[in-house]
Amino acid sequence: MPSVTQAVEDYLKAIWRLSHEGGERVSVGDIASELKVSAPSVTSMVRKLKTMRLLNYERYGGVTLTPRGRKIALEIVRHHRLWELYLYMRLGVPLELVDGEAERLEHVLSDDMEELLTRNLGDPTHDPHGDPIPSKTGALAPVEGIALGQLETGTHAIVARVSDRNPEKLRYLVSLGLLPGARIEVEEKAPFRGPLTVRIGGRRHVVGADLANLVIVRGAPAASRSKGARLGPGVPPRSGKPRGKRR
Amino acid sequence: MPSVTQAVEDYLKAIWRLSHEGGERVSVGDIASELKVSAPSVTSMVRKLKTMRLLNYERYGGVTLTPRGRKIALEIVRHHRLWELYLYMRLGVPLELVDGEAERLEHVLSDDMEELLTRNLGDPTHDPHGDPIPSKTGALAPVEGIALGQLETGTHAIVARVSDRNPEKLRYLVSLGLLPGARIEVEEKAPFRGPLTVRIGGRRHVVGADLANLVIVRGAPAASRSKGARLGPGVPPRSGKPRGKRR
DNA sequence: CTAAAAAGTTAGCCATATCTAATTCTGCGT
DNA sequence: ACGCAGAATTAGATATGGCTAACTTTTTAG
Ligand SMILES: [Mn+2]
Ligand SMILES: [Mn+2]
Ligand SMILES: [Mn+2]
Ligand SMILES: [Mn+2]
Numbered sequence: 001m002p003s004v005t006q007a008v009e010d011y012l013k014a015i016w017r018l019s020h021e022g023g024e025r026v027s028v029g030d031i032a033s034e035l036k037v038s039a040p041s042v043t044s045m046v047r048k049l050k051t052m053r054l055l056n057y058e059r060y061g062g063v064t065l066t067p068r069g070r071k072i073a074l075e076i077v078r079h080h081r082l083w084e085l086y087l088y089m090r091l092g093v094p095l096e097l098v099d100g101e102a103e104r105l106e107h108v109l110s111d112d113m114e115e116l117l118t119r120n121l122g123d124p125t126h127d128p129h130g131d132p133i134p135s136k137t138g139a140l141a142p143v144e145g146i147a148l149g150q151l152e153t154g155t156h157a158i159v160a161r162v163s164d165r166n167p168e169k170l171r172y173l174v175s176l177g178l179l180p181g182a183r184i185e186v187e188e189k190a191p192f193r194g195p196l197t198v199r200i201g202g203r204r205h206v207v208g209a210d211l212a213n214l215v216i217v218r219g220a221p222a223a224s225r226s227k228g229a230r231l232g233p234g235v236p237p238r239s240g241k242p243r244g245k246r247r
Numbered sequence: 248m249p250s251v252t253q254a255v256e257d258y259l260k261a262i263w264r265l266s267h268e269g270g271e272r273v274s275v276g277d278i279a280s281e282l283k284v285s286a287p288s289v290t291s292m293v294r295k296l297k298t299m300r301l302l303n304y305e306r307y308g309g310v311t312l313t314p315r316g317r318k319i320a321l322e323i324v325r326h327h328r329l330w331e332l333y334l335y336m337r338l339g340v341p342l343e344l345v346d347g348e349a350e351r352l353e354h355v356l357s358d359d360m361e362e363l364l365t366r367n368l369g370d371p372t373h374d375p376h377g378d379p380i381p382s383k384t385g386a387l388a389p390v391e392g393i394a395l396g397q398l399e400t401g402t403h404a405i406v407a408r409v410s411d412r413n414p415e416k417l418r419y420l421v422s423l424g425l426l427p428g429a430r431i432e433v434e435e436k437a438p439f440r441g442p443l444t445v446r447i448g449g450r451r452h453v454v455g456a457d458l459a460n461l462v463i464v465r466g467a468p469a470a471s472r473s474k475g476a477r478l479g480p481g482v483p484p485r486s487g488k489p490r491g492k493r494r
Numbered sequence: 495c496t497a498a499a500a501a502g503t504t505a506g507c508c509a510t511a512t513c514t515a516a517t518t519c520t521g522c523g524t
Numbered sequence: 525a526c527g528c529a530g531a532a533t534t535a536g537a538t539a540t541g542g543c544t545a546a547c548t549t550t551t552t553a554g
Contacts, residue, residue: 002539002540005540005541007540007541007542027501027502028501028502028503029500029501029502037541037542037543038542038543038544039501039502039503040502040503040504040505040542040543040544041541041542041543042502043502043503043504044503044504044541044542045541045542048540048541059502059503059549060501060502060503060548060549060550087360090337091360091363091364091367092363093359093360093363097359100357101357101359101360104355105352105355108351108352108355110348112340112344112348113334113338113340113348116338116339116340117338120338249509249510252510252511254510254511274531274532275531275532275533276530276531276532284511284512284513285512285513285514286531286532286533287512287513287514287532287533287534287535288511288512288513289532290532290533290534291511291512291533291534292511292512295510306519306532306533307518307519307520307531307532307533
């Protein structure tokens with residue numbers, strides 16, 4: 001009987017993320033901090049979601065998503081990441097702002113619009129932070145790679161993903177040029193979780209361990225020419241025609 | 248103390264429209280039908296808006312917007328029309344669908360995004376139906392022109408505006424090519440609110456009086472070169488024209 | 495093994511926004 | 525001038541989602 005409101009969508013998405021994509025059990029307290037609401041609010045919502053058969057829940061026992069709940073969560077994640085990419089590529093919204101904007105837009109995306117967005121972006125697979133975009137059917141590519149902080153001195157790599165949980169930190173990472181597609185080399189790594197000296201596009205930067213662990217990298221594909229270079233915003237701000245005529 | 252929620256925004260926008268852009272008094276009943284809610288809902292909302300000093304209201308006396316209320320209404324109208332134009336021009340959303348989409352998106356547009364949208368569209372002055380877009384400061388160009396139904400036989404004109412109140416009718420008008428920028432000629436007008444025979448881009452159509460009054464036209468600027476031709480979507484959305492291909 | 499601490503739940507409120515049914519105004523027609 | 529029909533308001537209820545304070549269960553540490 002109850003309907004899928006914006007609050008319901010945000011809860012399901014939060015639980016999906018906290019359970020590391022839908023598997024593990026999630027505690028009431030974690031949901032509360034993730035969504036910045038009180039624990040009683042979570043208990044009450046979680047009981048409602050149970051009656052809607054969107055998650056499994058026993059008192060004092062944490063929650064897991066049902067297939068139906070996961071389906072809705074993935075749909076919202078898809079909306080979120082499509083909007084992020086669109087805003088970044090086509091409207092030139094700064095990377096550290098796209099998450100906040102998408103947080104509201106994700107609840108406002110009709111099927112028609114989703115289709116148009118998808119086509120306009122050429123069936124994209126990843127959002128501008130490097131997170132995979134769930135397919136319409138709910139398939140989700142795995143996030144491959146390891147944390148920058150794990151790399152040894154001398155390693156070359158390409159940034160695959162940057163966490164967007166903290167806009168401040170993301171802003172700083174962006175200012176270093178440490179974003180998806182960037183080629184990097186670890187010039188030095190101090191021991192005991194020490195900072196890394198990283199070469200990024202000509203410049204050298206020292207990056208603390210905490211920050212370095214927000215960045216996921218994958219091995220550089222030999223020293224060939226830039227293949228995986230994710231393009232920045234393609235916004236020639238008032239160019240009439242969106243390039244490719246879709247077939 | 249109460250805040251400007253989505254409901255508040257929709258009420259203010261409705262009142263603004265019903266009062267013909269903010270002047271005349273509006274009755275509770277009219278607001279109720281416009282928003283498709285019950286009269287008691289309106290009474291209660293209107294009392295709240297009064298405490299927020301967004302409108303003037305006395306029991307049994309109808310309402311008018313205060314300057315603060317009008318300011319918010321215009322901001323939402325601006326959002327609405329910017330989104331409409333953006334969706335139409337850049338994403339290829341069919342004209343008869345943009346209003347519905349914008350109805351939700353209008354509540355989700357940060358200042359940053361509004362700025363980007365505006366720039367991307369080149370400081371537009373009119374939405375795709377031909378309605379003026381309020382400026383950031385609240386200035387609004389007047390709607391000039393007369394209803395198509397008023398024209399006499401033999402008149403040439405250019406469509407300035409098409410009402411979007413009814414998606415079905417709009418869809419039909421679009422199929423006739425009767426949209427902003429179109430050059431037309433009234434070939435014949437039957438008396439007593441009779442239908443018009445109109446030449447639109449090569450083709451001849453018969454348009455009933457009711458429909459004809461949804462279309463506002465202005466005089467054709469001599470028979471010079473097409474100046475006012477409002478461009479269609481910059482997106483060749485997989486077909487030439489936004490021929491709505493509903494599922 | 496047991497007693498705090500931490501986590502979670504229940505109880506009771508509040509705010510927002512709607513509705514139906516009952517009541518009260520207002521303004522019009524006779 | 526008055527009564528009545530229609531418009532508007534009041535009364536009372538429902539649904540959603542959030543909060544604090546108080547209580548209960550589980551977990552952890554000594
Ligand atoms: Mn993201
Ligand atoms: Mn959200
Ligand atoms: Mn419109
Ligand atoms: Mn709206």
